[in-house]
Amino acid sequence: MQTEKNASVSRTSVDAASGNPAVAGKHRKPHLVDRENRATVGEINVPNPKMQCRDVSVFYDYGEKEAIRKVSLDIGQNEVIAMIGPSGCGKSTFIRCLNRMNDTIDGCVVKGRITLDEINIYDKSIDVVPLRAQVGMVFQKPNPFPKSIYDNIAYGPKIHGLVQNKSETDDLVESSLKRAGLWNEVKDRLDQPGTSLSGGQQQRLCIARTIAVDPEVILMDEPCSALDPIATAIIEDLIDELRQEYSIAIVTHSMQQASRVSQRTAFFHLGDLIEVGPTEQIFLNPLHQLTHDYITGRFG
Amino acid sequence: MKKVLLTVLALVFITGIGNVTAASRDYISIVGSSTVYPFATVVAEKFGKSTSYKTPKIESTGSGGGHKLFGAGVGVQHPDITNSSRRIKKSELEKNMQNGVKEVVEVKIGYDGIVIANSKKAPIFKLTRKDVFMALAANVPNPDGSETFVANPYKTWKDVNPSLPNIAIEVLGPPPTSGTRDAFVEMAMEGGGKKFEMISALEKSDGKKYTEICHTIREDGAYIEAGENDNLIVQKLDANANALGIFGFSFLDQNTDKLQGSFVDDVQPTFDAIADGSYPVSRPLFFYVKKAHVDQIPGIREFLAEFTSEQAWGDEGYLTDKGLIPMPAAERKKYKDAVKNLVPLKLSDL
Amino acid sequence: MSKRDTSRTMNIVRKGMGRRYRAEKRFKRIGLVAIIFSLSCLATLFISIIGNGHTAFLQTVVKMDIYLDPAEFDPESLNRADYQGTIKKALRTMFPQVTSRGDKKKLYAMISTGATFQLMDVIKQTPDLIGTTISLWVPADDDVDMFMKGYIRRDVEETDRRLNDLQISWIDALAHDGRIKKRFNTTFFTSGDSREPELAGIWGATCGSFYTLLITLLLSFPVGVAAAVYLEEFAPKNRFTDLIEVNINNLAAVPSIVFGLLGLAVFLNLFGLPRSSPLVGGLVLTLMTLPTIIIASRAALKSVPPSVREAALSVGASKTQMVSHHVLPLALPGMLTGTIIGMAQALGETAPLLMIGMVAFIVDIPGGLQDPSTVLPVQIFLWADSPERAFLEKTSAAIMVLLAFLVTMNAVAVFLRKKFERRW
């Protein structure tokens, strides 16, 4: 079993060392059904990457069920990379690998290599707790703690010891809320429960909570899918601003959103990373037939 | 909040476990028969209130359970006294001695009658023990006169004895776990069964079969097990004039406005009839004292003195108010002396 | 779709409406009947308990004028004085016409033996009273009490009453002088068990129940919650933990007497803890309630939405921090509910206590965890089994006290739950 998997590496995935992955992909005839023979097309590498994923496969139910296979992808500094693809194709699964959120799922097995600043985050010596402070995450459904707005923000910095006293905490809460663009709306009711805010405000609260611990990478799993268009627009603006300081990986259902906020886009299909490239190229001139079909709305 | 909880927990354990090592007991511990319980408790309460000693603790464990606990050994964790609605068995005394309980003082305290009663709203029953046996035994001698046993065919009291009323047999009584039931089958049922020649012949030829015939109560619905609670039987009899009930005399004594005790062999269960022995279904009650504890646990001597005083178990004593039937004066004196001198029971006495 | 088609559909729908409404009504009615049935069962229970028991809250007392003869009461040796004789003498002065020995005995029987102890207390407290005549309301005997409450009726045959005509005439005389009355029965709430119904009280058993449940709560809640948290949040899922889980579920269904046997073998025989003590009772009931608490706590933990866990982990909380800061507070109300159910079970339990000697006649009020004591349901059981008629009302009254205890416990739990409850 193991040897067969190893043997398939060269066929299904692009070897970063081979130097010309895009070409390697192009020469293959991709086929919808024959999963064994689907390789990623497009440039997976970026110069000076923040995170690098190589041959990442994820299995659920103790290896019974393969959710993504042999995904290789770089995430650049200060870039927004969007993951698109039909439901169930493994976008969430992939993004949750990046801060090892999948560890919490019983029976979930992650194979392959993921590095953050060239350090393998799946290495035995790595502690997930600081890792998750370094790689923050915003979820699809806004999930503020059932605590006050203030405590929602202050919680992370407190447990990490980033703040020493009340005034430092106050300052951090204020600056985080300001950067999330929420300060003016909530500054008079910081002691009210976070759950009392509207959906869009709650999601911005979650973003503020994430940036309060000063991460380097922010993962967002469909952050706007539960929000109305106005709230969505506010968050999209926010993402664009946050790019100045963070690397951001965002899963989205909406191709418009991907094209609006991201610099690069990765297209997943049935657990395979089909194509990755600059957002403009993916939407205007995709290399792969499946990508083309998807963005033109033939399926999805 | 969590810290408080932990501290309290620790404190509880320190006070709880810490004192155990002191291992002493400043009150008398009594176990045993539920029949003797109402009498022993009265004495204990009186003793507790009128002396500086603590009130003895009395558990109602049944006679057998009491002997078991009592005979488990010597030491504060074992009871000092056990009550018994029957005499201690030889096997029990042997067991006690094996466990180091070498010296046991026997005290007989009086008698208890077992009555068969019904509601005052119905006519009084005049039974013989033979009637009782025929009405309640699981198997009876074949009515056709052949020398065999048949499952009890009698449905009404008239079937049993033509002089009895023509109503269905319906008797409420204690379950097999009860000491009252043991005494009832032994004295009433066995006494009645013996009147049949073929059964009394069995006594010599096949003792096992004899006991089985005499002691097995029918289970076809004519006898209803009413639980250990005699009050419940009293209430049911009051509601159902056709039923009879079996329970200790003290319950009849407390409910004379509602219930009447049936004649058994021409004698009605009255205080005097039980005391003079003419009422046939009565039994002696006992308690047993562990001599080794007498000067270890404070108050045992004084408690024994209270129990055996005339004001307690005498003809006019307060125990008679609770339904205890006193022993004749000579017997009382004998046991009082035995208690005073703490004369232990010998195996050969049994 | 054409016009004809829609109207056809609507016709079919309309035709069915009657049937649907009827079904709905029928369903509602069945529900209503079920509720009325259970409510009426409950009402019958309460009415009969209160009907039987409310009289126990009153106690008949008799006013006696007692001369404290200085010749009898020496302040130096008050213990040796003849209190009973003094009471008897006072009775004889109240009814000088009673002369025969039998009648005197009947007369003395009208007053509870508790009068003696009451007199003793009074004199010991204020020895100055010696030499004077004092008026004292003393408890009447239970038969007199039953008569005053109407349970013993005048119209039955004299031989069938526990009070004869002469005694009733004395009661009438006392009533005429205003020397007999019913008043609130404080004894019932302040004293321990007694074989005299008029002196029996529920306080001893209440204290016993309190101590026992205190131990049970202090042990079973933290242990149960800790076990549940470990099993639910930290334990690896393997055969061994599965086995533990199955066993905990089985334990919840084990008859309670088994725990009593276990307590007898372990706590009494092995550890040598004192028999009949709330300490051992609490330990045994802890064993009994633990499975209930663990199962309820695990359900409460399971019901905490995964989004909260994810939120905590994603800002870098460790697992322990996630559990203690976020999951536990949210699960606490559910855990409290489970605990209160377990405690309510424990409060009503007698079977396991039988084995460890808590089904016992205990007069003294337990003062600590190691004193012999009994508990409320055991007290009810013991009184229900007593021959004296007057214990009947005490039994019902004790049931009321037990219910009150239960209601109080529940109220505290509801209060705590409200306090801890959070929306999410």
Ligand SMILES: Nc1ncnc2c1ncn2[C@@H]1O[C@H](COP(=O)(O)OP(=O)(O)O)[C@@H](O)[C@H]1O
């Ligand atoms: N916890 C899980 N256990 C088992 N299968 C899962 C689990 N989570 C996701 N999957 C499966 O993995 C596949 C990818 O899911 P997901 O990553 O959530 O897709 P997406 O986010 O792209 O919609 C789906 O087939 C899904 O059913």
Ligand SMILES: [Mg+2]
């Ligand atoms: Mg998803």
